[in-house]
Amino acid sequence: MVQLIDSDIQTREVLDWKGLHLLHNPASTCSKKTRIFLNLKGMNWESHIVDILGGENYGEWFLGINPRGLVPVLVDDGVVHIESNDILIYLENKFPEPSLIPAGDEAAVKLLLKHEDDLHLDLRTLIFRFLVVHEGPPKAPEVLEQYRNTGSGTVAGKQDLEKSVQINFWETVARDGITDQVARSSALKFKDALTELEQRLDKSSYLLGETLSLLDIAWFTYTDILTLAGYPVATLHPRVNQWFKKLSERPEFAKEVQLPEPVAAMFAASLSKQQETGTTMRQVAGL
Numbered sequence: 527m528v529q530l531i532d533s534d535i536q537t538r539e540v541l542d543w544k545g546l547h548l549l550h551n552p553a554s555t556c557s558k559k560t561r562i563f564l565n566l567k568g569m570n571w572e573s574h575i576v577d578i579l580g581g582e583n584y585g586e587w588f589l590g591i592n593p594r595g596l597v598p599v600l601v602d603d604g605v606v607h608i609e610s611n612d613i614l615i616y617l618e619n620k621f622p623e624p625s626l627i628p629a630g631d632e633a634a635v636k637l638l639l640k641h642e643d644d645l646h647l648d649l650r651t652l653i654f655r656f657l658v659v660h661e662g663p664p665k666a667p668e669v670l671e672q673y674r675n676t677g678s679g680t681v682a683g684k685q686d687l688e689k690s691v692q693i694n695f696w697e698t699v700a701r702d703g704i705t706d707q708v709a710r711s712s713a714l715k716f717k718d719a720l721t722e723l724e725q726r727l728d729k730s731s732y733l734l735g736e737t738l739s740l741l742d743i744a745w746f747t748y749t750d751i752l753t754l755a756g757y758p759v760a761t762l763h764p765r766v767n768q769w770f771k772k773l774s775e776r777p778e779f780a781k782e783v784q785l786p787e788p789v790a791a792m793f794a795a796s797l798s799k800q801q802e803t804g805t806t807m808r809q810v811a812g813l
Protein backbone atom coordinates (compact mmCIF):
# COMPACT_ATOMS: atom_id res chain seq x y z
CA MET A 527 0.00 0.00 0.00
CA VAL A 528 1.60 3.28 -1.01
CA GLN A 529 0.36 5.87 1.42
CA LEU A 530 2.44 9.03 1.72
CA ILE A 531 3.56 10.42 5.05
CA ASP A 532 3.71 14.04 6.14
CA SER A 533 7.35 14.66 5.17
CA ASP A 534 6.75 13.39 1.59
CA ILE A 535 4.14 16.07 0.98
CA GLN A 536 5.20 19.65 0.20
CA THR A 537 1.87 20.95 -1.13
CA ARG A 538 0.41 21.28 2.31
CA GLU A 539 -3.07 22.42 1.27
CA VAL A 540 -4.10 18.85 0.44
CA LEU A 541 -3.76 17.88 4.08
CA ASP A 542 -6.91 19.92 4.74
CA TRP A 543 -8.98 18.48 1.89
CA LYS A 544 -12.09 16.74 3.16
CA GLY A 545 -13.74 13.75 1.49
CA LEU A 546 -12.46 11.86 -1.54
CA HIS A 547 -10.44 13.72 -4.17
CA LEU A 548 -8.99 12.16 -7.29
CA LEU A 549 -6.17 13.84 -9.21
CA HIS A 550 -6.32 12.28 -12.63
CA ASN A 551 -6.38 12.74 -16.38
CA PRO A 552 -9.19 11.69 -18.74
CA ALA A 553 -6.82 9.93 -21.16
CA SER A 554 -4.60 8.18 -18.58
CA THR A 555 -5.01 4.42 -18.41
CA CYS A 556 -4.37 4.20 -14.67
CA SER A 557 -6.75 7.07 -13.97
CA LYS A 558 -9.49 5.28 -15.91
CA LYS A 559 -9.15 2.30 -13.56
CA THR A 560 -9.82 4.42 -10.51
CA ARG A 561 -12.75 6.25 -12.09
CA ILE A 562 -14.42 2.99 -13.20
CA PHE A 563 -13.98 1.65 -9.68
CA LEU A 564 -15.57 4.76 -8.15
CA ASN A 565 -18.48 4.55 -10.63
CA LEU A 566 -19.11 0.91 -9.74
CA LYS A 567 -19.14 1.74 -6.05
CA GLY A 568 -21.43 4.72 -6.66
CA MET A 569 -19.20 7.01 -4.63
CA ASN A 570 -19.04 10.79 -4.57
CA TRP A 571 -15.64 12.29 -5.24
CA GLU A 572 -14.11 15.53 -6.30
CA SER A 573 -12.25 15.67 -9.59
CA HIS A 574 -8.93 17.47 -10.12
CA ILE A 575 -7.72 17.10 -13.69
CA VAL A 576 -3.96 17.17 -14.15
CA ASP A 577 -2.74 18.12 -17.64
CA ILE A 578 -0.06 15.45 -18.10
CA LEU A 579 0.49 16.16 -21.80
CA GLY A 580 1.06 19.83 -20.91
CA GLY A 581 3.53 18.85 -18.15
CA GLU A 582 1.46 19.98 -15.15
CA ASN A 583 2.51 16.78 -13.36
CA TYR A 584 6.13 18.04 -13.28
CA GLY A 585 5.20 21.37 -11.70
CA GLU A 586 5.90 22.18 -8.08
CA TRP A 587 2.25 21.93 -7.00
CA PHE A 588 1.70 18.38 -8.28
CA LEU A 589 5.15 17.04 -7.38
CA GLY A 590 4.49 18.45 -3.91
CA ILE A 591 1.58 15.99 -3.72
CA ASN A 592 2.96 12.96 -5.57
CA PRO A 593 6.78 12.97 -5.55
CA ARG A 594 6.62 10.47 -8.45
CA GLY A 595 4.81 12.98 -10.67
CA LEU A 596 2.27 10.40 -11.83
CA VAL A 597 -1.51 10.24 -11.89
CA PRO A 598 -3.76 9.04 -10.40
CA VAL A 599 -3.52 10.27 -6.82
CA LEU A 600 -6.23 9.82 -4.24
CA VAL A 601 -6.58 12.21 -1.32
CA ASP A 602 -8.94 10.83 1.29
CA ASP A 603 -9.60 13.28 4.13
CA GLY A 604 -6.11 14.72 3.74
CA VAL A 605 -4.34 11.35 3.44
CA VAL A 606 -2.51 10.92 0.13
CA HIS A 607 -2.46 7.58 -1.70
CA ILE A 608 -0.58 6.91 -4.92
CA GLU A 609 -0.29 3.94 -7.34
CA SER A 610 -3.57 3.06 -9.02
CA ASN A 611 -3.71 -0.57 -7.90
CA ASP A 612 -2.92 0.36 -4.30
CA ILE A 613 -5.64 3.00 -4.48
CA LEU A 614 -8.13 0.36 -5.65
CA ILE A 615 -7.19 -2.02 -2.85
CA TYR A 616 -7.29 0.75 -0.25
CA LEU A 617 -10.76 1.85 -1.39
CA GLU A 618 -12.01 -1.74 -1.65
CA ASN A 619 -11.05 -2.33 2.00
CA LYS A 620 -12.72 0.89 3.05
CA PHE A 621 -15.87 0.48 0.92
CA PRO A 622 -16.38 -3.29 0.52
CA GLU A 623 -19.84 -3.12 -1.11
CA PRO A 624 -20.40 -4.21 -3.85
CA SER A 625 -17.43 -6.52 -3.42
CA LEU A 626 -14.77 -6.36 -6.14
CA ILE A 627 -12.42 -8.97 -4.69
CA PRO A 628 -13.84 -12.51 -4.56
CA ALA A 629 -13.65 -13.96 -1.03
CA GLY A 630 -10.35 -15.75 -0.48
CA ASP A 631 -8.71 -14.18 -3.55
CA GLU A 632 -7.10 -11.19 -1.78
CA ALA A 633 -3.51 -12.43 -2.16
CA ALA A 634 -4.06 -13.62 -5.75
CA VAL A 635 -5.54 -10.25 -6.71
CA LYS A 636 -2.50 -8.40 -5.35
CA LEU A 637 -0.12 -10.67 -7.24
CA LEU A 638 -2.06 -10.44 -10.50
CA LEU A 639 -2.33 -6.65 -10.23
CA LYS A 640 1.41 -6.48 -9.65
CA HIS A 641 1.95 -8.39 -12.88
CA GLU A 642 -0.29 -5.89 -14.67
CA ASP A 643 1.56 -2.94 -13.13
CA ASP A 644 4.93 -4.47 -14.09
CA LEU A 645 3.81 -4.12 -17.72
CA HIS A 646 3.07 -0.42 -17.39
CA LEU A 647 6.24 0.82 -19.08
CA ASP A 648 5.65 -1.63 -21.93
CA LEU A 649 2.20 -0.16 -22.31
CA ARG A 650 3.67 3.34 -22.35
CA THR A 651 6.20 2.19 -24.95
CA LEU A 652 3.38 1.10 -27.25
CA ILE A 653 1.35 4.25 -26.59
CA PHE A 654 4.28 6.51 -27.43
CA ARG A 655 5.26 4.48 -30.46
CA PHE A 656 1.80 3.99 -31.98
CA LEU A 657 -0.53 6.69 -30.65
CA VAL A 658 1.15 9.82 -29.36
CA VAL A 659 2.51 12.18 -31.98
CA HIS A 660 5.55 14.16 -30.82
CA GLU A 661 8.16 16.30 -32.51
CA GLY A 662 11.53 15.46 -30.97
CA PRO A 663 11.72 13.74 -27.58
CA PRO A 664 8.42 13.44 -25.71
CA LYS A 665 10.04 15.11 -22.66
CA ALA A 666 12.64 17.82 -23.21
CA PRO A 667 15.86 17.59 -21.13
CA GLU A 668 15.02 20.77 -19.18
CA VAL A 669 11.60 19.36 -18.32
CA LEU A 670 13.22 16.18 -17.00
CA GLU A 671 15.71 18.29 -15.05
CA GLN A 672 12.84 20.12 -13.38
CA TYR A 673 11.19 16.77 -12.65
CA ARG A 674 14.42 15.47 -11.13
CA ASN A 675 14.85 18.49 -8.85
CA THR A 676 11.30 19.13 -7.67
CA GLY A 677 9.31 17.56 -4.84
CA SER A 678 10.48 15.79 -1.70
CA GLY A 679 11.81 12.78 -3.65
CA THR A 680 10.63 10.52 -0.84
CA VAL A 681 7.79 8.03 -0.61
CA ALA A 682 6.77 6.80 2.83
CA GLY A 683 9.79 8.70 4.17
CA LYS A 684 12.35 6.82 2.05
CA GLN A 685 14.33 8.09 -0.94
CA ASP A 686 12.19 6.97 -3.87
CA LEU A 687 13.76 5.08 -6.78
CA GLU A 688 10.72 5.19 -9.03
CA LYS A 689 11.46 8.70 -10.27
CA SER A 690 14.81 7.52 -11.68
CA VAL A 691 13.03 4.65 -13.42
CA GLN A 692 10.68 7.17 -15.01
CA ILE A 693 13.51 9.55 -16.00
CA ASN A 694 15.51 6.66 -17.41
CA PHE A 695 12.52 5.66 -19.56
CA TRP A 696 12.18 9.16 -21.04
CA GLU A 697 15.94 9.60 -21.56
CA THR A 698 16.17 6.25 -23.34
CA VAL A 699 13.29 7.23 -25.63
CA ALA A 700 14.96 10.60 -26.30
CA ARG A 701 18.28 8.90 -27.12
CA ASP A 702 17.19 5.84 -29.09
CA GLY A 703 13.58 6.53 -30.04
CA ILE A 704 11.22 3.55 -29.75
CA THR A 705 12.77 1.10 -32.15
CA ASP A 706 10.89 -1.70 -33.91
CA GLN A 707 12.72 -4.17 -31.70
CA VAL A 708 11.68 -2.44 -28.47
CA ALA A 709 8.09 -2.07 -29.68
CA ARG A 710 8.00 -5.74 -30.71
CA SER A 711 9.31 -6.88 -27.34
CA SER A 712 6.63 -4.89 -25.49
CA ALA A 713 3.86 -6.10 -27.80
CA LEU A 714 4.92 -9.73 -27.31
CA LYS A 715 4.77 -9.36 -23.53
CA PHE A 716 1.14 -8.35 -23.97
CA LYS A 717 0.58 -11.31 -26.25
CA ASP A 718 1.67 -13.58 -23.39
CA ALA A 719 -0.41 -11.71 -20.83
CA LEU A 720 -3.54 -11.68 -23.00
CA THR A 721 -3.08 -15.38 -23.79
CA GLU A 722 -3.23 -15.98 -20.04
CA LEU A 723 -6.41 -13.93 -19.80
CA GLU A 724 -7.86 -15.88 -22.72
CA GLN A 725 -7.30 -19.09 -20.73
CA ARG A 726 -9.00 -17.62 -17.66
CA LEU A 727 -11.98 -16.56 -19.77
CA ASP A 728 -12.28 -20.09 -21.15
CA LYS A 729 -13.25 -21.21 -17.64
CA SER A 730 -15.31 -18.28 -16.39
CA SER A 731 -17.20 -15.14 -17.45
CA TYR A 732 -14.81 -12.78 -15.66
CA LEU A 733 -11.09 -12.99 -14.98
CA LEU A 734 -11.49 -14.31 -11.45
CA GLY A 735 -14.70 -16.31 -11.74
CA GLU A 736 -18.34 -15.45 -12.20
CA THR A 737 -18.24 -11.99 -10.67
CA LEU A 738 -16.55 -8.77 -11.69
CA SER A 739 -13.33 -7.94 -9.85
CA LEU A 740 -10.53 -5.37 -9.67
CA LEU A 741 -8.61 -7.48 -12.16
CA ASP A 742 -11.33 -7.01 -14.78
CA ILE A 743 -11.23 -3.24 -14.25
CA ALA A 744 -7.45 -3.09 -14.55
CA TRP A 745 -7.24 -5.26 -17.68
CA PHE A 746 -10.23 -3.55 -19.26
CA THR A 747 -8.30 -0.27 -19.35
CA TYR A 748 -5.17 -1.95 -20.76
CA THR A 749 -7.21 -3.82 -23.39
CA ASP A 750 -8.89 -0.59 -24.42
CA ILE A 751 -5.67 1.30 -25.10
CA LEU A 752 -3.94 -1.72 -26.67
CA THR A 753 -6.83 -2.06 -29.10
CA LEU A 754 -6.67 1.65 -29.92
CA ALA A 755 -2.94 1.31 -30.55
CA GLY A 756 -3.55 -1.42 -33.11
CA TYR A 757 -3.04 -4.62 -31.09
CA PRO A 758 -5.29 -7.22 -32.78
CA VAL A 759 -7.22 -8.36 -29.70
CA ALA A 760 -10.24 -9.60 -31.66
CA THR A 761 -8.24 -11.96 -33.88
CA LEU A 762 -5.64 -13.19 -31.38
CA HIS A 763 -7.77 -13.37 -28.22
CA PRO A 764 -11.47 -13.75 -29.16
CA ARG A 765 -12.68 -14.41 -25.61
CA VAL A 766 -10.85 -11.37 -24.30
CA ASN A 767 -12.50 -9.40 -27.08
CA GLN A 768 -15.99 -10.66 -26.10
CA TRP A 769 -15.35 -9.93 -22.42
CA PHE A 770 -14.09 -6.46 -23.35
CA LYS A 771 -17.17 -5.75 -25.48
CA LYS A 772 -19.48 -6.93 -22.71
CA LEU A 773 -17.81 -4.59 -20.20
CA SER A 774 -17.82 -1.74 -22.74
CA GLU A 775 -21.61 -1.87 -22.75
CA ARG A 776 -21.74 -0.93 -19.08
CA PRO A 777 -22.00 2.84 -18.56
CA GLU A 778 -19.58 2.75 -15.60
CA PHE A 779 -16.90 1.53 -18.03
CA ALA A 780 -18.01 3.15 -21.29
CA LYS A 781 -17.96 6.73 -20.12
CA GLU A 782 -14.43 6.52 -18.76
CA VAL A 783 -12.79 5.40 -21.98
CA GLN A 784 -14.20 8.14 -24.18
CA LEU A 785 -11.27 10.15 -25.42
CA PRO A 786 -11.16 13.94 -25.37
CA GLU A 787 -11.48 15.18 -28.98
CA PRO A 788 -7.89 16.48 -29.42
CA VAL A 789 -6.48 13.20 -28.10
CA ALA A 790 -8.73 11.15 -30.42
CA ALA A 791 -7.60 13.31 -33.37
CA MET A 792 -3.92 12.83 -32.48
CA PHE A 793 -4.36 9.04 -32.24
CA ALA A 794 -6.23 8.94 -35.58
CA ALA A 795 -3.47 10.92 -37.32
CA SER A 796 -0.81 8.61 -35.92
CA LEU A 797 -2.62 5.43 -36.98
CA SER A 798 -3.38 6.70 -40.47
CA LYS A 799 0.31 7.48 -41.03
CA GLN A 800 1.21 3.93 -39.95
CA GLN A 801 -1.33 2.50 -42.40
CA GLU A 802 0.28 4.50 -45.20
CA THR A 803 3.82 3.47 -44.29
CA GLY A 804 3.16 -0.15 -43.32
CA THR A 805 4.31 0.42 -39.74
CA THR A 806 1.25 -0.57 -37.68
CA MET A 807 1.80 -2.48 -34.44
CA ARG A 808 0.66 -5.63 -36.18
CA GLN A 809 3.28 -5.21 -38.89
CA VAL A 810 6.10 -4.05 -36.61
CA ALA A 811 5.55 -6.76 -34.01
CA GLY A 812 4.62 -9.51 -36.49
CA LEU A 813 1.32 -10.17 -34.72
Ligand SMILES: N[C@@H](CCC(=O)N[C@@H](CS)C(=O)NCC(=O)O)C(=O)O
Binds near residue numbers: 610
Ligand atom coordinates in the same frame (compact mmCIF):
# COMPACT_ATOMS: atom_id res chain seq x y z
N1 LIG B 1 2.25 2.48 -11.50
C1 LIG B 1 1.56 3.73 -11.60
C2 LIG B 1 1.72 4.27 -13.00
C3 LIG B 1 1.15 5.66 -13.11
C4 LIG B 1 1.47 6.30 -14.45
O1 LIG B 1 2.45 5.94 -15.12
N2 LIG B 1 0.64 7.25 -14.80
C5 LIG B 1 0.80 7.92 -16.08
C6 LIG B 1 -0.56 8.04 -16.76
S1 LIG B 1 -1.28 6.44 -17.06
C7 LIG B 1 1.32 9.33 -15.87
O2 LIG B 1 1.03 9.97 -14.89
N3 LIG B 1 2.11 9.79 -16.84
C8 LIG B 1 2.59 11.12 -16.85
C9 LIG B 1 4.03 11.21 -17.22
O3 LIG B 1 4.74 10.19 -17.20
O4 LIG B 1 4.45 12.32 -17.50
C10 LIG B 1 0.08 3.58 -11.25
O5 LIG B 1 -0.45 2.48 -11.44
O6 LIG B 1 -0.53 4.53 -10.75
